Amino acid sequence: MxxxxxxxxxxxxxxxxxxxxxxxxxxxxxxxxxxxxxxxxxxxxxxxxxxxxxxxxxxxxxxxxxxxxxxxxxxxxxxxxxxxxxxxxxxxxxxxxxxxxxxxxxxxxxxxxxxxxxxxxxxxxxxxxxxxxxxxxxxxxxxxxxxxxxxxxxxxxxxxxTLPFARRRQRLLRPERVRAEAVVGGGSGVAVAERPGPGAPVRPPATDIVFAAQALVPATRAERAEIAATLVRAAEAEPGRRVVVKLRSRPGESETHLEREPYHDLLPHRRPPNLVYSYDPMATALETAAGLVTVSSTAAIEATALGVPVIALDSFGVSKSLLNTVFVGSGLLGGRSEVVSGRFRHPHPDWLRDNYFHPEAExxxxxxxxxxxxxxxxxxxxxxxxxxxxxxxxxxxxxxxxxxxxxxxxxxxxxxxxxxxxxxxxxxxxxxxxxxxxxxxxxxxxxxxxxxxxxxxxxxxx
Structure with missing residues (x-):
């Protein structure tokens, strides 16, 4: 030390x-x-x-x-x-x-x-x-x-x-606001984003859809099974892109919160070959991500920091018990059909400063x-x-x-x-x-x- x-x-x-x-x-x-x-x-x-x-x-x-x-x-x-x-x-x-x-x-x-x-x-x-x-x-x-x-x-x-996982995006923020198109796979959508300034790092071409699994939300087996089915549909919709289920613990390992309905048990054993599991660091998974899906994981902030568009699922509602009220006003909330069609988006600039992307000096x-x-x-x-x-x-x-x-x-x-x-x-x-x-x-x-x-x-x- x-x-x-x-x-x-x-x-x-x-x-x-x-x-x-x-x-x-x-x-x-x-x-x-x-x-x-x-x-x-x-x-x-x-x-x-x-x-x-x-x-x-x-x-x-x-x-x-x-x-x-x-x-x-x-x-x-x-x-x-x-x-x-x-x-x-x-x-x-x-x-x-x-x-x-x-x-x-x-x-x-x-x-x-x-x-x-x-x-x-x-x-x-x-x-x-x-x-x-x-x-x-x-x-x-x-x-x-x-x-x-x-x-x-x-x-x-x-x-x-500064949330450690937001630090890289922090350096890219500029006061200029632009209209930026978020395109993933065959779908497209328009979202307000801030354009990185000159000299900002350029990410390599990326096509993966990354799902950040959470232990606590959604809580019921039926809702988690709906997410699993959505991931299968997204994989089947475009076989040329990977759908990556990002997990934090392997069988036999513990994590911060107890997961009672793990996605290993909810996804079919004979799943599409482009639907895969990952135990890599989230930053590694995001290197090849064209979009991130989550209910309310901090991975959404990490993705935003890297310029990766996001869908924060609101298919089960927006409530404190889903830990997703933080995304109200962000422009990131979206449904399961938008995941399948690849309509990811960037957060509204007005939301950023109050929510994890304040200037480093503060x-x-x-x-x-x-x-x-x-x-x-x-x-x-x-x-x-x-x-x-x-x-x-x-x-x-x-x-x-x-x-x-x-x-x-x-x-x-x-x-x-x-x-x-x-x-x-x-x-x-x-x-x-x-x-x-x-x-x-x-x-x-x-x-x-x-x-x-x-x-x-x-x-x-x-």
Whole structure:
């Protein structure tokens, strides 16, 4: 682990999307050589997923250390980083935060979310409320989390970063607006786009349709089967182009969210020969893409960054529960028939600045980190400690075992899971029946935040 301006930085992560995000975020800081500490949980990336997540970043295998949770505190005590980026799902962030609270040399703690975070979710903010800084990636997200924090009484310092996967397009934006034709295969459509200026990189000829699969949306088997059927039709409509199903985990691997209806099970075994699977990094898949299809994946931002046109599927509606309200006004929403005919489009310029493509100069998160480090070194930054669980040691054991799963081999953890699992399900059912009286529900499309619990039933235990 080397430093930039004397600052030593470690990212602590487990799941694939958080590994990719933290490596790309920190790797973009000039002169910084961060280290990545992978803690073993049921979600921790495989070696193959690690290589995919680190592809295109400044981090290599020599910058990664794998440890158990029991080893993590000793490793951090020996390394004495100035900054720790807690890169994981909310319960993981809270567990690692408690571990950091016990360190003699306390680093500045930074947290964030690995992609688009609209709607801003109550749990996402609440679990990260005790970090020194929350990194967000658009002006819209800043407003949403500020309003969410006001509604639930949580104050977390926030800062704006450029979404790592939007950075290449950021350099191409020009104030001139033009009418640009998006043509894929035999179909055509007109969309407003911004023309790259002189000297912008030119992509090689590309014909693939790339589908960015997601674990959470759409949720039902019937809807996911409709997408699978659409991909088959798109492949059959033009045999000379590939339809690439971009997956993030191979059979037997885990990913950030639990996929209950994988596309491997929904696509026919005797599928068209031009309908293929890919486990390559998304950036690699997009090199040969003429268009990207997704419901609400951050891959849409990555494609836009490369000038690849997009269809954000609205065939199942536009709602917070589909995580696609962020695309309202973008010009990217489209249906399954448009995928088959290849009518992809570029986003409207007016949408870009508020949604992930703000000028680079407005991304001041690292400057904020530097100031926090200076304050911590001078003793002027009090720690934001994670409070002890209200239920005492058994509740603490429940939190730990919920995150670590089989990696927690304590008797107390096993007992806590046996007692706590049914209680948690009952509590979730009670909370699910409570409806905020003045907006902020998952059904309310007029706000960019939610006060209700997460509806996805997406347990960390696998």
């Amino acid at each position: 080397t430093d930039a301006a004397g600052i030593r930085v470690v990212a602590i992560a487990d799941a694939d999307s958080f590994v990719k995000w933290s490596a790309a975020l920190l790797g973009a800081v000039p002169g910084l050589r961060p280290h990545l500490l992978l803690v073993r949980t049921p979600l921790t990336v495989s070696a193959a997923q690690e290589r995919t997540a680190l592809a295109g970043t400044a981090l290599g295998p020599e910058d990664v250390t794998r440890v158990s949770f029991a080893e993590a505190a000793g490793w951090l005590a020996g390394q004495r980083p100035d900054v720790v980026v807690l890169a994981g799902r909310g319960p993981f962030v809270r567990l690692m935060g408690r571990m950091i609270d016990a360190l003699e040399h306390r680093p500045v703690t930074v947290s964030g979310l690995p992609g688009m975070a609209i709607p801003a979710q109550r749990g996402a903010l609440d679990y990260r409320r005790h970090t020194d800084l929350l990194v967000l990636h658009s002006h819209r997200e800043l407003r949403a989390f500020e309003e969410l924090g006001r509604r639930i009484g949580v104050q977390v310092p926030t800062a704006l970063a 991304s001041t998160w690292w400057e904020r980190v530097e100031r926090l480090v200076a304050l911590r070194r001078s003793g002027a930054l009090p720690p934001r400690r994670v409070p002890a669980a209200k239920g005492g040691s058994m509740h603490e054991a429940w939190h730990r075992a919920s995150v670590l799963g089989g990696e927690d081999r304590t008797v107390q953890g096993a007992m806590a899971l046996a007692v706590g699992a049914p209680m948690t399900r009952a509590l979730a059912a009670v909370r699910g029946r409570r409806t905020p009286s003045d907006g902020g529900t998952w059904a309310d499309s007029t706000t960019d935040y939610t006060l209700e619990p997460n509806p996805f039933h997406d347990s960390l235990r696998r």
